[in-house]
Amino acid sequence: MPLMKSEHPRRPFALAVVILTLLILAWLPAAWWLSGSLTRSEAQRNVDDIRGRRVEMLKLQTSGFADRWRYLTTSPEIIANSPAVLRALAMPTHEHVNEANHYLDMLIERTIGDTIWVISTEGRIVLASDADKPTTLVGRTLHDQPFFRDVLKGQSGQFFGHGLYTGQPGFYFSVPIRVGSDIVGVAAIKVRIDTLDALFGDPSILISDQMGVVVMSKVRGLLWHTLPGAQAISPSLQTLRYGKASLEPIGLTPASSPLLPAGLFHKAGSETPYLFLSQRDGSTARLTLHMLLPLPELNRLPAQQRFYFALIGGSGALALALVTLLLTYLRHIKRLGRQLADANHELQRQADSDFLTGCANRRKFERMLEAELARSHRYGNALAVAIIDIDFFKRINDSYGHPVGDAGLMHLVRTVSAAIREGDLLGRIGGEEFALMLPQTSEQDADTVLQRLRAVFEAGGFTAGEQRIGFTVSIGYAAAAEADGIESLLQRADAALYAAKQGGRNRVCFGAAPAAAAQPNA
Numbered sequence: 001m002p003l004m005k006s007e008h009p010r011r012p013f014a015l016a017v018v019i020l021t022l023l024i025l026a027w028l029p030a031a032w033w034l035s036g037s038l039t040r041s042e043a044q045r046n047v048d049d050i051r052g053r054r055v056e057m058l059k060l061q062t063s064g065f066a067d068r069w070r071y072l073t074t075s076p077e078i079i080a081n082s083p084a085v086l087r088a089l090a091m092p093t094h095e096h097v098n099e100a101n102h103y104l105d106m107l108i109e110r111t112i113g114d115t116i117w118v119i120s121t122e123g124r125i126v127l128a129s130d131a132d133k134p135t136t137l138v139g140r141t142l143h144d145q146p147f148f149r150d151v152l153k154g155q156s157g158q159f160f161g162h163g164l165y166t167g168q169p170g171f172y173f174s175v176p177i178r179v180g181s182d183i184v185g186v187a188a189i190k191v192r193i194d195t196l197d198a199l200f201g202d203p204s205i206l207i208s209d210q211m212g213v214v215v216m217s218k219v220r221g222l223l224w225h226t227l228p229g230a231q232a233i234s235p236s237l238q239t240l241r242y243g244k245a246s247l248e249p250i251g252l253t254p255a256s257s258p259l260l261p262a263g264l265f266h267k268a269g270s271e272t273p274y275l276f277l278s279q280r281d282g283s284t285a286r287l288t289l290h291m292l293l294p295l296p297e298l299n300r301l302p303a304q305q306r307f308y309f310a311l312i313g314g315s316g317a318l319a320l321a322l323v324t325l326l327l328t329y330l331r332h333i334k335r336l337g338r339q340l341a342d343a344n345h346e347l348q349r350q351a352d353s354d355f356l357t358g359c360a361n362r363r364k365f366e367r368m369l370e371a372e373l374a375r376s377h378r379y380g381n382a383l384a385v386a387i388i389d390i391d392f393f394k395r396i397n398d399s400y401g402h403p404v405g406d407a408g409l410m411h412l413v414r415t416v417s418a419a420i421r422e423g424d425l426l427g428r429i430g431g432e433e434f435a436l437m438l439p440q441t442s443e444q445d446a447d448t449v450l451q452r453l454r455a456v457f458e459a460g461g462f463t464a465g466e467q468r469i470g471f472t473v474s475i476g477y478a479a480a481a482e483a484d485g486i487e488s489l490l491q492r493a494d495a496a497l498y499a500a501k502q503g504g505r506n507r508v509c510f511g512a513a514p515a516a517a518a519q520p521n522a
């Protein structure tokens with residue numbers, strides 16, 4: 001029997017690699033999903049944070065703008081009731097006109113407006129905040145402009161349009177100037193889109209009018225474009241109000257990427273997600289402030305997901321590898337331990353066995369006899385020991401050769417082993433000398449067993465090649481006495497064997513104990 005089982009040492013690790021590969025294949029999709037949801041929730045947190053801050057900012061901008069707008073819209077009423085203006089209209093002397101122009105100049109400074117005009121009922125500008133400037137429109141006629149024509153008919157309020165002479169777009173606020181029930185003129189104030197632009201430092205802010213058209217944006221590409229949800233405007237009205245026959249939509253579509261938080265937009269032609277916020281104040285009911293903020297950092301979400309995947313997937317795979325290898329290693333160590341124990345057991349068996357016949361050798365036989373003799377002394381059990389020796393064995397060796405002699409020895413072991421009980425033990429204690437231990441066996445029982453054995457050898461034989469070879473055995477035995485150690489017991493059996501040989505061989509002799517020694521359970 002080989003000392004170690006010939007298991008290939010790499011096999012458990014090959015199995016571990018297969019298991020690990022399967023585990024990693026199952027783990028990777030889970031890690032990808034995990035990294036996606038981690039990226040998404042982190043992006044959601046960031047966007048919520050930005051949205052919260054930007055909404056506050058937009059509210060502040062809107063309320064600041066609304067204050068200025070309110071003052072702008074109430075200015076025409078102040079002008080219409082100004083004594084200086086009324087005086088200049090009633091009595092347009094050089095002095096009254098100068099005084100009124102000076103007043104209008106002071107007033108415009110306090111608003112975000114660009115120009116104040118007082119227009120006569122014929123539509124001619126008679127007073128202006130910029131009357132002393134070369135670019136002034138004093139003396140020009142505005143009778144076709146809605147902010148004059150409609151106001152003269154009794155309407156008043158806010159108008160959007162393009163300057164008749166400058167072509168510049170802007171908002172006009174105008175009211176009729178009354179003396180008693182008569183309309184004696186129109187007070188108007190204009191604020192240019194450019195001026196509104198300059199009010200806002202933030203390029204992400206834009207303003208739309210009540211039609212949903214962008215009327216103020218620092219980003220030129222957005223100006224005069226329509227926002228999502230804008231009203232349909234007829235081409236004629238578009239030309240009249242905005243000086244354009246067609247208005248393009250701004251091109252915002254809701255962004256739908258699995259990694260992006262909800263509520264973001266894409267602008268046509270750009271991959272960058274945008275945050276779009278709107279804020280309206282009651283006093284600027286016809287204007288809405290918006291914030292269109294690009295969030296380029298969100299373009300990195302796929303890269304971030306890949307990074308998390310590398311991190312989560314990699315560390316998970318590493319942990320799986322370590323656990324799998326550790327478990328495999330522990331299993332391997334356990335298996336090696338088992339193999340070592342088996343090998344030790346086998347070594348012990350071989351150390352205790354006779355190399356030729358496989359029965360117990362002298363060392364083992366004496367150890368077992370020692371233990372059995374101690375048991376016999378402790379419990380008073382009977383114990384018999386016999387020594388069996390082949391008669392004229394030398395002749396077999398000499399006649400047929402040593403290998404045939406060996407076969408004879410093996411025949412003896414086979415024959416004796418088949419004839420004895422399970423608790424009995426046969427050991428080879430010399431060249432062709434065997435000892436037989438018979439526990440729980442009295443002298444008489446031993447005699448019976450040994451006589452039968454002797455007879456079996458006498459009648460039987462073994463085959464070597466073509467030959468049938470027989471031999472007889474001589475047996476000497478002794479029964480354990482109280483004072484016996486294994487030496488004295490074996491000595492008596494040996495002396496009995498000697499007697500059997502002397503007595504003519506092929507016989508069984510008993511080696512009685514000295515008279516003083518009592519024999520248990522004889």
Ligand SMILES: Nc1nc2c(ncn2[C@@H]2O[C@H](COP(=O)(O)OP(=O)(O)OP(=O)(O)O)[C@@H](O)[C@H]2O)c(=O)[nH]1
Nearest residue numbers: 389390391392393394395397402403405406431432
């Ligand atoms: N084939 C073989 N022969 C062995 C072995 N061990 C001892 N012998 C032989 O056993 C023989 C013992 O011879 P002797 O002691 O003269 O005894 P015997 O020929 O059996 O004669 P008696 O015992 O007096 O009947 C010797 O020739 C040994 O060489 C062994 O392992 N194999």
